[in-house]
Amino acid sequence: MATSNEEILASVRKNSTLGKRMAKSKASYIMCAPYFILFFLFTVLPVLTSIVLSFTYFNMLEAPTFIGWDNYIKLFLDDDIFMVSLKNTLILAVITGPVSYMLCLLFAWIINEFKGKLRAFLTLIFYAPSICGQAYLIWNVILTGDRYGYLNGFLLRWGIIDNAILWMKTEKYVLPILIVVQLWLSLGTGFLSFIAGLQTVDKSLYEAAAMDGVKNRWQELWYVTLPAMKPQLMFGAVMQITSSFSIADVSIALAGNPSVNYSGATIVTHLMDYGQTRFEMGYASAIAVILFLLMVGSNKLIQKLLRRVGE
């Protein structure tokens, strides 16, 4: 006979098979169903379809034909533009990803020192660029290649340059400018999460830390604040990594697609070129699969690193 609570629990577990537990959770499944049916149709199924299509030749008119690894072999061995765009994407991601992440954290941390209306105002100033849709088009006006452009105008007036520079048509300026514009755009959801996360850090932790010998704000940040907001740090990382790998709209709007000597080409612009212009869907799917692996892989890697914060 079952006497203690644990024994009763064990017997209950034994008697409740998976099927029974599922039947008991009928209400839960019904509530989940609408979301997950749509999620399956528009997220899971597309990823699987992409993987399958990446092994085929498919032009939307004829049925796809299986061609094995050919798309991937062509991508890495024959497609010079893919290599350029892969290189650009990695440069953009390796710079804008971590830098924007640090900036989100730094500004959230400073904003946290302010109160009330001023804090709300500062939050708005830093967050606004990321939400106002195509506001980045203003950079076209700033970077106009003749002397009417703001940047050229000011540099000419201050005598730093003698002739107007065609910023977005000069190869060496394209990537650095894209990085600056992307950073301007990148204080988004992760930034908000940090601001809110800093608020939830228990104030008594700071007092306790001061007793234990934490002497300045930097030590406080590393030993108290960051470990306490680790969950937000994880969430922010996902947001920043995902957006730093998908840079494309800004590049197309400012540098054009194709850009001068492909200086602004990214994996996504390359994907759009094959998917929307040339209708080589199998090849475009292979590019999408590579991008998918890059994004998910670096997310997983960074999550591993972030678990060590404050240890």
Place this chain on the structure above:
Amino acid sequence: MARKKDYMKPRKKLFRREKQLNRSAAGNSLLFALMIICGIFMALPLVMIVNNALKPLDEIYQYPPKIFVRNPSLENFSDLFILMSDSWVPFSRYILNTVIITGFGTAGHIIVASLAAYPMAKHEFPGKNIMFQMVILAMMFSWVVTQIPNYIIISWLGINNTYLALILPACAYSMGLYLMKQFMEQIPDSLLESARLDGASEFKVFSTIMMPNVKPAWLTLAIFQFQSMWGNQGTGFLRSEQLKPLQYALNQITLGGAARAGASAAVQFIIAAIPIAFFLACQSNVLETMATSGMKE
């Protein structure tokens, strides 16, 4: 509920005057100086958008270029309205399309995502973990990855060139479900338990207890959803001119070149101002929701 956060309380002082732990005057001035410089960099392009919208045409093409407008006028906006009234499809139609698409996309997303978030946050059932892991995985890649198969699937469902082609995928965004679930987790179980004891079904508990208590979260979902749908021109899926959203029509005006520089400055202002206004209205709710956004491995 005693969940009023610090930032929701009205404060009179802008700066903390009292002596703070571990804060030096040198550190303060260094960080605040940095803040001001970066703040100007962040705000300058936005200031230009506002000023350009108010500049008469001769000031837009002025050399040397000036950031601030000297003779502000609403000329650009009246130009824009003239262009609008000339358009082949009446402009009110574009506005209606945007209202339908973002309205149903946002409402649908909130309903569908919170309905699924409730059992994910408060029930135990087989498969729950795998489902949640898939949603997190989906946040790790952007929509561009699934663009091509999405087009194929939407054609296969027969909803190409209808509003549904934009509305249905928007309902299943992963971030909304994630934020909603995280927020619901902190609603105390005791609140739900008392309703269950009165014999309420789970749907009843969800609609009468849970939903009223997670208002900040659904406002946040609404804002994020609006932001992501507002910029959508729908060019891939909507071919009929009568179905296209406002964003598409406004973009056509900005493509008009030098002659339309004034009107397109006004367009830029409208495109940027509307999401900012929405955010401004709901800022404290959004921050309250984001406080629970952390990933607990």
